[in-house]
Each structure stands twice: as C-alpha cells, then as structure tokens.
Amino acid sequence: MFWFLLIALVVVVAAVTLAVIGGGAEAVLPEAEPDRVADALPETRPVVREDIDALRLPIGPRGYRVAEVDDVLDRLAAELAERDARIAELTAARTPAAQAAAQTAGQAPAPADRAVDLTKDER
DSSP states (O other): HHHHHHHHHHHHHHHHHHHTTTTTOOOOOOOOOOOOOOOOSSSSOOOOHHHHHOOOEEETTTOHHHHHHHHHHHHHHHHHHHHHHHHHHHHHHHHHHHHHHHHHHOOOOOHHHHHHHHHHHHO
16 A cells, blocks of 8 residues: 555656646646736827826736836836926026017016916917
8 A cells, every 4th residue: 555655646746747847848838928018108199197097007926017117207207308398498488588579569478377388288
C-alpha cells in the first residue's frame, strides 16, 4: 500500500508540474493582452473636461501603469501650456496703449477679466 501511494504522489506531482510549465509546444493559457487606455484622449481637437471625466486609466497588479499615466499627464501639461500662452497673448494685447486708443475712439475699455472670458468662448 505504501508503494502505491508513493507512485500515485509522484504521478500527481509530475502532472501538476507539466501543467504549470506548459507541458509541450503549446502554452496551457494564452498570453493576456496588456491593459491599454480604452478611451484615449482625442488627437484631432483640444481636450475638454468631458474627455477627462470619461478617461479611465488601466490598473496593473500594483496600481496604475506608470507609462500610461505619464503619457496622459504629458498630454494634459502640453495643452495647459498652450492655453496659458494664449491667455498671456490676449492679456498682453490689452496694453495701456491699446486701452488709450480705445478711449480716444470713444469706446469703453473692457475689464481685464473679460479678456480671459473671451478665451472660453473661442473653444
């Protein structure tokens, strides 16, 4: 009886080992596809608030995938830099000389915060 149990144990261990290793040319389990951002940020237009709200970053075994998060943050940083440059450009156009020219033409100058509001309408 002892020899029967010993042989059965060896057969079970061998079968489990072959199953785990792959037991031949074919893999037992197919390779899993890596997670990717399903709803990537749009390439053809600027990113809007709804794009960020809909964005879902893939989660790996120990948290978010660093490369995917870095790509999204780089894209957002670039778009914010473009918008800041545009706001600075519009604010610079509101120099005292431009305000003085508007006053001499009889127009009331718009407040400085109005220039920032115009950039929202241009989107």
